[in-house]
Amino acid sequence: MTYFPEEVVEHIFSFLPAQRDRNTVSLVCKVWYEIERLSRRSVFVGNCYAVRAERVALRFPNVRALTVKGKPHFADFNLVPPDWGGYAGPWIEAAARGCVGLEELRMKRMVVSDESLELLSRSFPRFRALVLISCEGFSTDGLAAIASHCKLLSELDLQENEVEDRGPRWLSCFPDSCTSLVSLNFACIKGEVNAGSLERLVSRSPNLRSLRLNRSVSVDTLAKILMRTPNLEDLGTGNLTDDFQTESYFRLTSALEKCKMLRSLSGFWDASPVCLSFIYPLCAQLTGLNLSYAPTLDASDLTKMISRCVKLQRLWVLDCISDKGLQVVASSCKDLQELRVFPSDFYVAGYSAVTEEGLVAISLGCPKLNSLLYFCHQMTNAALITVAKNCPNFTRFRLCILEPGKPDVMTNQPLDEGFGAIVRECKGLRRLSISGLLTDKVFMYIGKYAKQLEMLSIAFAGDSDKGMMHVMNGCKNLRKLEIRDSPFGDAALLGNVAKYETMRSLWMSSCNVTLKGCQVLASKMPMLNIEVINEWDGSNEMEENHGELPKVEKLYVYRTTAGARDDAPNFVKIL
């Protein structure tokens, strides 16, 4: 291969877009390493602290698309204290210095400042796409900078970010010359936007395919916009709770009827049932539907709509849908692949209209189901075993029984057998979240059968260190392990230290790990960062176990080539 000119080798590499393959070829020899790194177009950094930003920029100067992820997943549930880290600044600065050809930036769970967004908007002349998911630290002023200076912007996708609202000006910052928008999602922006600016922006964006509005956009504006976007494929509605004015809604329906390409709907903030009927004509062509922000819709409203959505592949709903409603889904949506049922009541001892019966019904009616997130108040082993048999194609299975440690509601047994069936039958399972009363046995099953498992989330489960050991020893492809409130201690932490080099990260909070155990791990594995996070300095006086070793409140372990990070706050100790 070394006899070929570089261009040829590079051309061959262009058939290997997957990062893993590119990493592999770069290890073959120095020549290949060089060719590969200079021709790499897309880089994915799963943990922003696993590698220095400068090093990435130096190695891949011609990168076009960069993805960086920051905080660990449990940050979504407020388990990671604010100011922990995950700053986007160093990445944007490094890229601005070394990778001026950057076109796309995707960030998840990172802290992004307005200054960084300003720098981003001015540093990359070909910049096209910005995707921020679950990020924070910026305001609409930062968005104004992006809108103003990124002349080729085609994608601005803001998903579930915490954005400080500094007024509607930002949307008006898109210059008249900006006609390249393909995807615009500002659903998470809390404030008003100028309806006129929005309409004009949409009018001059003939390539717009995805548009997700925020709550402030009225039905009237929505109807006007939709008249301009007949090629829209994905729509997030604005406000559908207007005082019922028939005219606006009729305009909406006729506008929607023109959108023959529309496949996916979301938004529906507090939508009232009456508004739904205006959407009915669209249902037969939908493949994706997110009604999970509409707590005002009851089971019959939901089923009236969903029963018309015969092509549905992806459905997100609230548990108001009830078991009966899920039966309707099961009989109407034969192509369903992904289902998420969210709780409408976050109160642990509250009420939910979905039970194990709804899940079983879905599994019977929708054999193509491969991705599930299901919140409920009760489950049985029998139901899980049935689900496993009916749907062997699960790649993602997340079950959250709201009451921690709740047993099988019929037999009062742990749910070990149920989850055991899931991992045994679903050979392609890559992601699993377990809940309910669980002993070490479930982990034995997971270690034995879940060979493709990459991510496992554990809460209030297990009896002893053996549980975690089963997982660490058995799950060959494990990349992310996150555990809370489970009785795993130092023996489990230290039982298979080499494993951590093959994983992205381990999170343990409210377990039985001690500082001593962490120190031992740190001394054995210098290529890991062991972050001991203790928010409440000195609050350990409250611990009952005086004289015993202090337990570590929160532990975050990850492999890294960057050494200890220098931006850690004082409550994080890196061993």
Place this chain on the structure above:
Amino acid sequence: MEAATDVENLKATELRLGLPGTEEGPQKAAVPTPPSTPRAGSKRALAGGEEAKKPAAAAAPPAAKAQVVGWPPVRSYRKSCFQASSKSKAAAPAAPQKEETAAAAGGLFVKVSMDGAPYLRKIDLKMYKGYRELREALEAMFLCFSGGAADGAAAVNPSDFAVTYEDKDGDLMLVGDVPFEMFISTCKRLRIMKGSEARGLGGATRE
């Protein structure tokens, strides 16, 4: 600052077979033996709990039912969206579990009785924007009972009836005095009273 919360929540963190939120039922008999190491979770989980995102419905319950930090695993974004929108969640009255759970499920259902009617009805107060809509709905619902022995002739005169409600304190109140939002948050059940009895309530002219 957080220490104070710790002390309050100590009761909730005391070690027991059941976990937070499990008051109902003595059927813990079959639960397997507790783990040899204390469940670190039930103690630490409540330490210095973040109050910020607790749903408003937690107003009434005793400490033992207090929320666990970061549980259920729902993104704060979603939780904050719900808090922004749920007026009736905040309005769920402290009293009977049933009403509270019904409200929490996304509807504010209250019983409606009418003097002389053989059975009661239930309506969802959240479905109505104001008193006029509510009254129209009630009239439509109970029209069939108003005739009684009548031969299906004229519909009964609505002013023969008064719509009253029982509030949080158990008092019988006339519907219409307070702003609708406030009414929804305090109304426990509705009662449609016959004119003769109703007139004893409001006193003077009821036009």
